[in-house]
Amino acid sequence: MKLDETAESIRTMNIRGAGLIARSAAEALKELAEEYNGESLIEFTELLNKGRDTLVNSRPTAVSLWNAVQATLKNVKNAEDVTSLKEIVSRDADIFISNSKKAVETIGRIGANRIKDGDVVLTHCNSKAALSVIKTAYEQGKNISVYATESRPWKQGLLTVKDLSDAGIPVTMIVDSAVRWIMKEIDIAVVGADTICSNGALINKIGTSQIGLAAHEARVPMMVCAESYKFSPKTMEGEIVEIEERDTSEVAENLPPNVRIRNPVFDSTPAEYIDCIATEIGLISPYAAYEVIVNKLGHECLFETEG
Numbered sequence: 001m002k003l004d005e006t007a008e009s010i011r012t013m014n015i016r017g018a019g020l021i022a023r024s025a026a027e028a029l030k031e032l033a034e035e036y037n038g039e040s041l042i043e044f045t046e047l048l049n050k051g052r053d054t055l056v057n058s059r060p061t062a063v064s065l066w067n068a069v070q071a072t073l074k075n076v077k078n079a080e081d082v083t084s085l086k087e088i089v090s091r092d093a094d095i096f097i098s099n100s101k102k103a104v105e106t107i108g109r110i111g112a113n114r115i116k117d118g119d120v121v122l123t124h125c126n127s128k129a130a131l132s133v134i135k136t137a138y139e140q141g142k143n144i145s146v147y148a149t150e151s152r153p154w155k156q157g158l159l160t161v162k163d164l165s166d167a168g169i170p171v172t173m174i175v176d177s178a179v180r181w182i183m184k185e186i187d188i189a190v191v192g193a194d195t196i197c198s199n200g201a202l203i204n205k206i207g208t209s210q211i212g213l214a215a216h217e218a219r220v221p222m223m224v225c226a227e228s229y230k231f232s233p234k235t236m237e238g239e240i241v242e243i244e245e246r247d248t249s250e251v252a253e254n255l256p257p258n259v260r261i262r263n264p265v266f267d268s269t270p271a272e273y274i275d276c277i278a279t280e281i282g283l284i285s286p287y288a289a290y291e292v293i294v295n296k297l298g299h300e301c302l303f304e305t306e307g
């Protein structure tokens with residue numbers, strides 16, 4: 001798939017889920033590099049930078065996309081010629097993609113340790129990292145069942161219930177507004193992440209903060225499942241994460257013309273509602289987000305887009 005097609009597929013949500021978006025972006029840059037048949041290092045670098053911008057502008061909220069292109073292009077400056085630049089981008093894309101897949105597996109193993117035999121789990125939207133945790137717990141022989149939210153307006157919950165059902169896990173779908181009513185039956189809420197801020201706040205699918213609030217009220221722990229590239233270095237500089245608002249036709253059509261619709265598709269859950277974050281580098285407190293950004297992602301990535 002050409003880079004422009006990948007960006008368009010991300011925008012239209014044919015490619016979706018923060019981890020898959022990240023891997024697809026790395027793959028698109030790799031293909032762009034491999035297909036370059038010119039001889040100018042400057043022209044090649046400009047092409048890659050343009051590709052990076054096209055990808056990053058396709059969806060604004062999930063920092064996984066930004067971190068993926070940073071990781072793929074971080075050594076561009078070290079290339080001496082066109083051939084070495086191709087090799088560098090191809091290698092760094094492969095490393096990112098491979099580490100990303102391994103991270104989802106590791107998160108499954110670590111997060112599953114927090115799920116007990118007999119637990120009733122609540123999940124939201126369709127997170128590969130959260131599903132890795134739930135499926136690993138089930139594969140460990142734990143007798144669990146799952147409530148999955150519908151996740152309006154895109155109804156990603158339908159993907160989740162199919163996946164869990166295919167794995168043999170008892171699953172019940174509920175509408176998003178049933179979360180607080182059902183919470184009394186829930187032992188643990190397990191959700192994914194699009195972005196985690198330096199203050200530990202979680203940006204995830206719209207409705208996640210209501211789950212956090214209801215779980216907090218009911219003293220039900222909420223575990224976030226997130227690869228380290230879901231943490232945002234940009235928030236360390238005070239950036240406020242842009243919450244994507246998508247086309248209103250996704251919510252409803254043919255309403256009277258004076259009815260306004262809004263379609264924010266992410267929200268922010270404060271750290272105080274989050275029990276723990278299962279990452280590939282361990283189970284951490286949301287208040288350790290700053291350390292993950294500094295130690296795992298590095299300050300360097302903050303400044304690479306400048307100049």
Ligand SMILES: O=P(O)(O)OC[C@H]1O[C@H](OP(=O)(O)O)[C@H](O)[C@@H]1O
Nearest residue numbers: 016017018019127128129192193205
């Ligand atoms: O990376 P994984 O864990 O698969 O998904 C993380 C998050 O990405 C999704 O966003 P969208 O459906 O692309 O808007 C959901 O918000 C999900 O929780």
